[in-house]
Amino acid sequence: MRVWLSVLFLCVTCVQFVFCVALPVSAQRLVRVGWYDAPGLQDGNTPDSLSGFNYEYLIRIAQYADWRYEFVFGDFGVLEKELIAGNIDIMGDIAKTEARQAMYNYCAYPSCYSHTLLLCRPDDSRFAYNDYGSFDGIVVGNTGSSFRRAMIDREAARHHFRVTYRDYPGDAEMLAGLDQGEVDVAVISDALQRKNYKILSEWEPAAQYFVVNKERADILAELNAAMGSIQSADRAIQAHLFDKYFGGDNSNFTIALTREEQAFVAAAPTLTVLLAQDQKPLSYVEDGQAKGFIPDYLALISQETGLQFTYVWCHTYPEMIQRFSAGEGDICGQLHDDYARGTLGGIKRVQPYAVLPYGFVYDPATARPIHTVAVEDCDFLLKSRLQNMGFTTVTYTTPQECLDAIKNKQVDAAAMASTIFEHLTYHAPYVNLVYKAQVGLDTGLCLGVTDTGSPYLFRVLSKATGFVSPNTVSQLMLNNNNITPQYTWDDYIYRNRTFVFIIIVLVIIILFLILWHKRQKRYNREIRRAVAARTAFFNNLSHDLRTPLTGILGYCELALQSHSTETNRDYLRKISRSGRLLLDLINDTLNLAKIEKERFLLAPVLVPARDFLETVALPIQSQTQQKQQQFHCRFQIPPEEVLFVDKLKLQDLLLNLLSNAVKYTPAGGTVDFFVESQHDAKGRPQYRIVVKDTGIGMNQEFLTHVFEPFSQEQDVQAEGVMGTGLGMAIVKRIVELMEGTIAIESRKGQGTKVTVLIPMEIRQGAAVEVPIEVAAVPAKKSLQGMRVLLCEDNRLNQEIITELLATQGVVTDAAINGEEGVRLFAQSSPGQYEVILMDIRMPVLDGYGATAQIRSLDRADAKTVPVIALSANAYDEDVQASLAQGMNDHLAKPIDSARLFEVLGRYR
Numbered sequence: 001m002r003v004w005l006s007v008l009f010l011c012v013t014c015v016q017f018v019f020c021v022a023l024p025v026s027a028q029r030l031v032r033v034g035w036y037d038a039p040g041l042q043d044g045n046t047p048d049s050l051s052g053f054n055y056e057y058l059i060r061i062a063q064y065a066d067w068r069y070e071f072v073f074g075d076f077g078v079l080e081k082e083l084i085a086g087n088i089d090i091m092g093d094i095a096k097t098e099a100r101q102a103m104y105n106y107c108a109y110p111s112c113y114s115h116t117l118l119l120c121r122p123d124d125s126r127f128a129y130n131d132y133g134s135f136d137g138i139v140v141g142n143t144g145s146s147f148r149r150a151m152i153d154r155e156a157a158r159h160h161f162r163v164t165y166r167d168y169p170g171d172a173e174m175l176a177g178l179d180q181g182e183v184d185v186a187v188i189s190d191a192l193q194r195k196n197y198k199i200l201s202e203w204e205p206a207a208q209y210f211v212v213n214k215e216r217a218d219i220l221a222e223l224n225a226a227m228g229s230i231q232s233a234d235r236a237i238q239a240h241l242f243d244k245y246f247g248g249d250n251s252n253f254t255i256a257l258t259r260e261e262q263a264f265v266a267a268a269p270t271l272t273v274l275l276a277q278d279q280k281p282l283s284y285v286e287d288g289q290a291k292g293f294i295p296d297y298l299a300l301i302s303q304e305t306g307l308q309f310t311y312v313w314c315h316t317y318p319e320m321i322q323r324f325s326a327g328e329g330d331i332c333g334q335l336h337d338d339y340a341r342g343t344l345g346g347i348k349r350v351q352p353y354a355v356l357p358y359g360f361v362y363d364p365a366t367a368r369p370i371h372t373v374a375v376e377d378c379d380f381l382l383k384s385r386l387q388n389m390g391f392t393t394v395t396y397t398t399p400q401e402c403l404d405a406i407k408n409k410q411v412d413a414a415a416m417a418s419t420i421f422e423h424l425t426y427h428a429p430y431v432n433l434v435y436k437a438q439v440g441l442d443t444g445l446c447l448g449v450t451d452t453g454s455p456y457l458f459r460v461l462s463k464a465t466g467f468v469s470p471n472t473v474s475q476l477m478l479n480n481n482n483i484t485p486q487y488t489w490d491d492y493i494y495r496n497r498t499f500v501f502i503i504i505v506l507v508i509i510i511l512f513l514i515l516w517h518k519r520q521k522r523y524n525r526e527i528r529r530a531v532a533a534r535t536a537f538f539n540n541l542s543h544d545l546r547t548p549l550t551g552i553l554g555y556c557e558l559a560l561q562s563h564s565t566e567t568n569r570d571y572l573r574k575i576s577r578s579g580r581l582l583l584d585l586i587n588d589t590l591n592l593a594k595i596e597k598e599r600f601l602l603a604p605v606l607v608p609a610r611d612f613l614e615t616v617a618l619p620i621q622s623q624t625q626q627k628q629q630q631f632h633c634r635f636q637i638p639p640e641e642v643l644f645v646d647k648l649k650l651q652d653l654l655l656n657l658l659s660n661a662v663k664y665t666p667a668g669g670t671v672d673f674f675v676e677s678q679h680d681a682k683g684r685p686q687y688r689i690v691v692k693d694t695g696i697g698m699n700q701e702f703l704t705h706v707f708e709p710f711s712q713e714q715d716v717q718a719e720g721v722m723g724t725g726l727g728m729a730i731v732k733r734i735v736e737l738m739e740g741t742i743a744i745e746s747r748k749g750q751g752t753k754v755t756v757l758i759p760m761e762i763r764q765g766a767a768v769e770v771p772i773e774v775a776a777v778p779a780k781k782s783l784q785g786m787r788v789l790l791c792e793d794n795r796l797n798q799e800i801i802t803e804l805l806a807t808q809g810v811v812t813d814a815a816i817n818g819e820e821g822v823r824l825f826a827q828s829s830p831g832q833y834e835v836i837l838m839d840i841r842m843p844v845l846d847g848y849g850a851t852a853q854i855r856s857l858d859r860a861d862a863k864t865v866p867v868i869a870l871s872a873n874a875y876d877e878d879v880q881a882s883l884a885q886g887m888n889d890h891l892a893k894p895i896d897s898a899r900l901f902e903v904l905g906r907y908r
Contacts, residue, residue, distance in 0.1 A: 028066050028067060028068045029065070029066065029068070029219070030067075031062075031069055031070070031090055031219060032070045032072055032087070033058065033069050033071050033072065033089070033092075034074070034090070035050070035072060035073050035079070036074060036076045036079055037170065037172065038052070038054075039052075040052055040246050041092075041093055042055060042092070043055070045073050047071055052245060053241050053244075053245045054111065057111055057210075057237075060237075061210075061223065061226045061227065061230065064226035065222040065225065067222070072088050075169045076144075076145075077143070077169060080103075083104055083211065083213055084104060084214075086215055086216075089212060089213055090210055090211065090219065091104075091211055092208075092209075092211075093111070093112075093208045094106070094210075095145075095147035095207070096206075096207065096209060097146055100146065100147075100211070104212060104213060104214055105212045105213070105216075105220050106209045106210075107212070107220070107223050107224060108227065109209075109224070109228060109231055110208060110238075111209060111210055111238070112207075112238050112241070112242060113207055114189040114190050114205060114206060115205050116148060116187060116188075116189060116190075116203045117187070117190050117201070117202045118152070118185050118186075118187055118201040119178070119186050119188060119198065120178075120185045120198050120200055121178065121179065121198070122198045124198070126184075127184075127200050128257060129257055129258045131200075131258065131259055132160070132161055135156075135159070135200075136160075136161040137161070137162050137164070138161070138163060138184040138185055139164045139165075140152055140163050140166070140183060140184070140185050140187055141166055141168060141174040141175075141177050141178055141182070141183035141185065141187070142165050142166070142167050142168070143168055143169070143171055144167045144168075144169075147206070152165075155201070155203070166183050171188060174186050174188070175188075175197075178197075185200060190202070210223060210227075255304050255463050255464055255467045257305070257460065257463070260456060261456050261459055261460050261463075264460065265306045266306075268307060268308075268457070269308075270309065270310050271308065271330040271457070272311075272329045272330050272331070273309050273312065273329065273330070273332070273333050274311075274312050274314060274320050274324050275290070275294060275295070275313060275320065275334065276313075276315070276316055276334060277314065277315060278315065278316055278317070278398050278399065278400070279292070279317060279334065279399075279420060280420070281293055281420075281422075281423050281477075281481055282294050282334060282417075282419065282420065282445075283295060283333060285313055290311045290313075291480075293354070293480040294333045295311065295333075296476045296479070296480065297354070297468075297476055298333065300468060300472070300476070301464045301468070304464050304468070305464050312328070312329055316376075316397050316398050317376050317377075317378060318377040318397055320334065321378040322378065324448065325347065327452070330449065330453060331448065331449055331461075332447070334445060335445075335446045336379065336382070336446065337349060337351075337381070337444030337445075337446050338380055338381035346450050346452065347449070347451070348449050348450070348451060348458050349448050350446050350461045351444075351446065351466065352444025352445055352446050353468065356419065356442065356444075356445055357417065357418045357419075357437060358415060358416065358418070358438060358441035358443055359415070359416075359441065360414070360415060360435070360436050360438055361402075361403065361413060361414045361416060361433050361434065362412065362414075363406050364432075368412050370413045371391065372392045372394055372410075372411040372412050373386050373391045373393055373394070373413050373415050374393075374395075374403075374405045374406065374415070375393050375395055375396070375402065375414070376395070376402065377395040382441065385440060385441055386441075389440070399414075399424060400424065402414035403424060403429070403430050403433060415438070415441060419477065419480075419481055421433075422435075428493070447465070602649070602738070603646050603648075604645050605646075605647055606642055606643070607642065607645055608640075608641075609642065609677075609762070610637060612647065613675055616651055616654045616655060617658075617673060619655075620655075620658045620659070620662060620671070620673070623659070623662045624662055627662060627665075628667045628668060629662065629665055629667065629668070629670065629671055631670075631671050632670065633674075634672075634673070636674075636676040636677065637676070637677040638677065641677060645738075649734050649737065650758075653731050653756070654689070654691075656730055656731045658671070658691055660727055661691050661752070662693075664693065664696050665696075666695065666696070669695055669751075670694045671691075671692075672690070672691070672692040672693070673690075674688075674692070675687060675688070675689050676690075677762065685760050685761070686757055686758060686759045686760055687756075687757070687760050688756075688757055689755070689756040689757075689758065690753065690754070692752070692753040693751050693752055693753075694750070695751050695752060696748075696749065697746045697747050697748045697750050697751050697752055698744075698746040699748050703744060706728050707728050707731075707732040708729065738758050738759070739758075739759055740757050740758035741757045742754065742755070742757075743755045743756075781905035782809075782908075783805075783808040783809060783810050783901060783904055783908065784808070784809035784810075785811070786808075786809070786908060787811045787812075787813070787832060787833055787834055788810055788812050788813070788834065788836070789812075789825055789828075789833040790815070790837045791821035791837065791839055791842065792814065792815075792816075792837070792870065793816055793817055793839060793841075793843055794839075797839075798814045800895070801900075804895070810904070817844040817845055818842050818844060818845030818846055818847060818849055818850030818853075819844045819845040819850070821836070821838070821845075821850050822850050822853045822854055825857070826857055830859055830860050834865075834866070834907065834908070835865070835866045835868060836854070836866070836867045836868070837868050838850060838851055838868065838869055838887065839871070840871040840873070847869060847870075847887075851867050851885055851886050851887055854867070855886045866889070866907040867887045868887065868888060868891055869891065870893060871890065871893065872893045878890065888907070889906075
C-alpha cells in the first residue's frame with residue numbers, strides 16, 4: 001500500500017512540473033505613447049533623453065500597470081490623428097471637450113491642472129491686463145487646440161470683442177510667430193512656459209488627462225486602475241511634480257497690469273517701507289545701505305512693477321509693528337501671515353512671499369524640559385501657536401534678548417526663525433546654543449499696506465508677489481544666508497581662544513623682556529651715573545681733604561724748623577683752623593651720606609616751637625657778636641605752638657643756613673632770621689623760614705650749582721673764607737626729605753636771601769609776634785681739682801685728652817681698655833672719680849661692656865657716677881645707643897676742647 005501511495009505522489013508531482021513548464025510567463029504590456037515637445041511637461045526627442053512632468057507620471061503608471069513603452073515622436077496634431085487611427089495607444093496633457101470625447105477615451109483621473117493664458121510680447125503696450133476693449137480685432141495664435149479656441153470664443157462672446165485665429169503645428173512655432181508679429185497674442189497653458197511674455201488674461205484651471213485609443217479598452221482599464229492606486233498612495237503627487245518641473249509659478253511671464261494699475265504706478269511717489277534693522281539676514285543696515293533678503297525682494301518687485309521704495313529703519317521688530325500700526329509708512333516689509341486678525345490696526349496683508357522655518361533654540365548643557373519660551377514682542381501669531389501647544393511665552397524686544405534669556409536661565413528656550421538664529425549663533429555668547437525645528441511653527445512672510453492707502457497698491461503688490469518664483473525667493477534667501485558674519489572682538493577671541501592665549505602669553509613674555517631690558521638699561525645707566533657721581537664725589541673730597549691736610553702738615557713742618565715762639569704760636573693757630581676745617585668736612589660728608597642712605601626716614605618728636613628756635617639762634621648770636629655783625633630774629637608764631645617734627649634734621653637745616661650767612665657776611669653786615677607760621681594754598685599748615693644777609697652774594701651762574709656737593713665760588717675762597725662746600729647740599733636733602741621747597745635769591749656784592757617752605761604738623765594757637773632777646777652765654781665753671789677716669793686705647797688720644805684736661809686743672813687716670821677701666825674704678829674709693837670718659841671701641845672690653853660692669857658693681861657711686869661716651873661715630877642713633885647703655889652723655893671725636901670742658905662742667 002505504501003508503495004502505491006509513493007507512486008501516486010510521484011505522478012502528481014510530475015504532472016505539476018509539466019504544467020508549470022508549459023504555462024507561458026506573464027509578459028509586460030507594450031504601450032505605444034505619442035510624444036510631442038512641451039518644455040517641462042514632455043522634454044526630449046529620443047528614448048534616452050526623455051524627462052518632464054508627464055514622463056515621470058508615465059513611469060509611475062508603468063510600475064503599477066506592469067507596462068513597457070514605445071515612444072512615437074511628432075507634432076501634437078499629427079500624433080492626435082495617429083491616436084485616433086490606432087497607431088499609438090496613449091497621449092498625455094489633453095483637456096476634455098465633447099468633440100474630443102467622441103474621438104478617444106479619457107482616463108477617469110486627471111493627471112494635472114493648468115491655467116489657460118493669453119500672452120503678448122513684453123514690449124507691446126497696446127494691451128493691458130483684462131483690458132477687453134483693446135482686444136477687439138486681435139489675431140490669436142493657436143496650435144489647433146479646440147479647447148483653447150473654445151476658451152477664447154467664450155471670453156470674446158462674454159466681453160464683446162472680435163477674434164481672428166492663426167493655427168500653428170505646435171507651441172514653439174506659435175510663439176515664434178508671436179515674436180515675429182504674425183499674431184497679436186497667443187493662447188497657451190501655464191505649464192508650457194517659454195520666455196518672458198506678458199499675461200493679458202488667464203482663466204480657471206482646467207483638468208488635463210491621459211487619453212487612450214477608442215479600441216483599447218484593456219489599456220484604459222489598466223490606466224484607470226494604476227492612476228487610482230497612485231493618487232490613493234500619494235494625494236499630492238500632482239502638486240509635487242508641478243512644483244518640481246514648473247516651480248508652481250508664472251515666473252517666466254511679465255506682470256500685466258490693468259490700465260488703472262498702470263496709472264497708479266506711473267503717478268505713485270516713492271513709497272516708504274518700514275523695516276527692522278535687527279532682523280539679519282532678513283533686513284539690516286550696513287555701511288548706510290539697506291541690506292538683507294527683504295530689501296533684495298523689494299528691489300525685484302520694483303524692477304517688475306516700476307514702484308520705487310525708500311526705507312525707514314526701526315531699531316526692533318516691535319517698534320516697526322507699533323509704528324506701522326500707528327499709520328507711519330506706506331508698506332511694512334515684515335508681517336506674519338496672521339490672517340485670523342483680519343485688518344486689525346488698519347493693516348492689509350499681501351499673500352506670503354516666503355516661508356520662514358521656525359523652531360526652538362535651547363542650551364543643551366542645562367538639559368531642561370521646555371515649558372517657558374521666549375518670543376519677540378508683537379509676534380502675535382507665534383505667541384498664539386505656542387500657547388495653543390501648551391507653552392508659556394515670555395516676550396522680549398530683540399532676538400538677542402531672547403537668546404540672552406536662555407543664557408541667564410530666565411526661560412527654557414526661544415522660538416525664532418532658523419535664518420535669524422544662524423546669524424546670531426556665531427557670536428561668542430551663543431555658540432553653544434542649539435536649534436531644533438518644530439512642526440507647526442513655520443510662518444509665512446507678508447508685505448503689509450494700510451487700509452487708508454490706494455487699493456491699487458495692494459493689487460499691484462499682490463500680482464507681483466504671485467509672479468515671483470519660489471525658486472527665485474529661495475535663491476535670494478540663500479544669497480543672504482551666505483553673507484559674511486560680522487564678528488566682534490569677543491567672537492574672534494572666543495573662537496581662537498587657544499591661539500589668543502598663546503599670543504597673550506607671548507606678549508606678556510615680550511613685555512617682560514622689554515621691561516626687563518629697559519630696567520637693565522636704566523639700572524646700568526644709574527650705575528654709570530652713580531659711578532660717575534662717586535668718582536666726582538671722591539675727587540672733590542680728595543681735593544678738599546688734601547687742602548686742610550696740606551696746611552696742617554706744612555705748618556707743622558714750619559713750626560718744627562722755627563725757633564721763634566711767636567711764629568710757632570701763629571703756625572699752631574693756622575694748624576688748628578685747618579684741623580677744624582678738616583673736621584667740618586668729615587662731619588658734613590658723613591651727614592650727607594647718611595641723608596642719602598636714609599632718605600625716607602624721619603624721626604619726628606614733639607618740640608615747643610619758640611624754645612627750639614631760640615635755642616638754634618643762641619650760638620649764632622655769639623658768632624655775630626664776635627664778627628661785629630647785627631643779628632635780627634623775628635618769630636611770627638603762636639607762643640604755645642608745638643611742632644611734631646624731626647628736631648635734629650630741622651636744627652641742621654637752620655644752623656647750616658645761619659652759619660653760611662654769618663660766614664659770608666663781612667664785619668658790620670646784617671643777618672636776619674625770620675620764621676612765620678602760615679597755611680599753603682590748600683589750607684595745610686607750613687613754616688616759612690627766611691635767612692637773609694648783606695654778605696658777598698653769588699653770581700647767577702653759580703646759583704644753578706649751589707646745591708651740588710663741594711660747589712664753591714673761587715673768589716670766595718680767595719678771600720680766605722673757608723668752607724666744605726657741602727652745607728647747601730645737606731640743606732637741600734633735608735628740605736626734600738621734609739617735602740618742602742627752597743629758593744635762593746642772590747646778587748653779587750649785595751647779599752643773599754634763602755626762603756624755605758616746610759609743611760608742619762602743628763597745634764595752632766593765636767598768632768603773636770614777639771621780638772627775641774638772645775640770652776647771654778653762661779659763664780664757664782671751673783674744673784680745677786676735678787678727678788677723671790679716662791678709658792682710651794689710643795695712646796695719642798690719651799695724651800691729647802690728658803694734656804687738654806690738665807690745662808683746666810683736671811687730674812686724669814688713664815686705662816688702656818675697658819677691662820682695666822673697670823678694675824681702676826673698682827679699686828678707687830667711693831666718689832674718687834667725679835666723671836668717667838669712656839671710649840666706645842676698645843680691645844678686650846669695649847665701652848658698652850665696661851659701663852655695664854661698672855653700673856653693676858656693689859658700691860654707692862656705681863649707679864650715679866657720670867659716664868661720658870667718646871666715639872668717632874656722631875650720628876643721632878650713636879648718641880641714643882650710648883644713652884641706652886647707661887651713659888650720661890656723648891662726645892664725638894676728634895674732641896672739641898670747649899665742648900669737652902662744657903660737658904664736664906655740667907657734672908661738677
